[in-house]
Amino acid sequence: MGRRGEHSKLEIECMALEAAETIIENEGYAGLSARKVATAIGYTVGSLYFVFRNLDELVLRVNGRTLDQLYAVLINALADCRYPQRSLLVLGAAYLDFAAQHPHRWRMIFEHRPRDEETPTDINKEKMDRCYELVEKQLQALAARPEEEIVLAARALWSSVHGIAAMTITRNPHAEDVQLAHQLSINLITHYLTGLSMTDFSNVIMQTAGRAVDYPK
Amino acid sequence: MGRRGEHSKLEIECMALEAAETIIENEGYAGLSARKVATAIGYTVGSLYFVFRNLDELVLRVNGRTLDQLYAVLINALADCRYPQRSLLVLGAAYLDFAAQHPHRWRMIFEHRPRDEETPTDINKEKMDRCYELVEKQLQALAARPEEEIVLAARALWSSVHGIAAMTITRNPHAEDVQLAHQLSINLITHYLTGLSMTDFSNVIMQTAGRAVDYPK
DNA sequence: GCATTTAATAAAACATTGTTAAATATAGGA
């Protein structure tokens, strides 16, 4: 039929993203297909390719929106935390809860493999780095250290919480899994920060940089 | 043609697994297909389904073999480490190196989503738990603590190193990525262990268990 | 107000996928 101008290109784009999100939320990434998204928004397959270059691009866009949501959640969780150590614990807890509440979309951020080789994969890198920066800010408030060390510590800490989520929170997480994740996160952050406050940090850096692969006996 | 008895069922199974592994190692999971595996071992598609229930089963078997390899690497790396703290650092480094050397197969362990719902997903759980136990053993040698706390700490620590790998080592890791991963791992393990040795561990457990989700201000 | 162009949408076609059903050829026993 080809009715025209009923929705603007931007509207269709937004509708498609929302439709894809609910499909993924309900059926997981495996349930996502171009035709399913298209019929969900009342169009046919070909129209999707008028808006997105391919499905990979749509997925990357969904991931971007998920990262935006995550960031908002983190900021919100941080709202009324006055002490940096508590802030770090709260950040970890908020991340775990977000992962548990949207397991499919959360996993898709990390697990999506673009079919097309030339699709840029690091489009959402900045959105991920924002999270590291949140952690950096708290670490800075906790102890005055050189920038370089703060960056490293933030990355180590945030990656660790992510690892706990990755190993504990499945695609269909049970309440007990989530609770275990929280225990692990608290355990990890607490001990790491204690160690951080006890160590001559720059010294460790000097000793270990650049000789990681063949670690001495 | 149907030549018969040229290879036993078990032989075909092994050939298919090896073929799948080289395909994945070279082209990633995206490059894996039933037909490609079949032709690689000189058979046609249908024959694969005489040996494996479906492709998911084949992938799970490959994952099992990868985990066996990983375990062997970890044991080997541990061979001549006399001090538990050093052992933990070496375990982390060995894990990162394994992930960097076989990124596709390593990621597939965690990223594989079975198409079929009724495919059991936790077949390789024991093989993963063996890794936790290695860490537990070192932690036990480091400090005498109740079993429960050792288990928790091992899980936190190992998940963290995995998280560092997951965030740093891409599907086509550069040398600089791997080096950063090693730095982060050393940083994390060192500070965590320092913190562990400084803290009244059981006290922390008592305080935090069961009130993880809505964390107090 | 009608014809023409242009762009939005649909429909169809293609190659590839996992999986299954049917066909076929071979090995071993009668």
Place this chain on the structure above:
DNA sequence: TCCTATATTTAACAATGTTTTATTAAATGC
């Protein structure tokens, strides 16, 4: 030597992402 069981292939199916072609409605020119 035939027969049967089974290993193996072949063909077919449905679903997928993507591209190409066809159609229709709006915008434009006169």
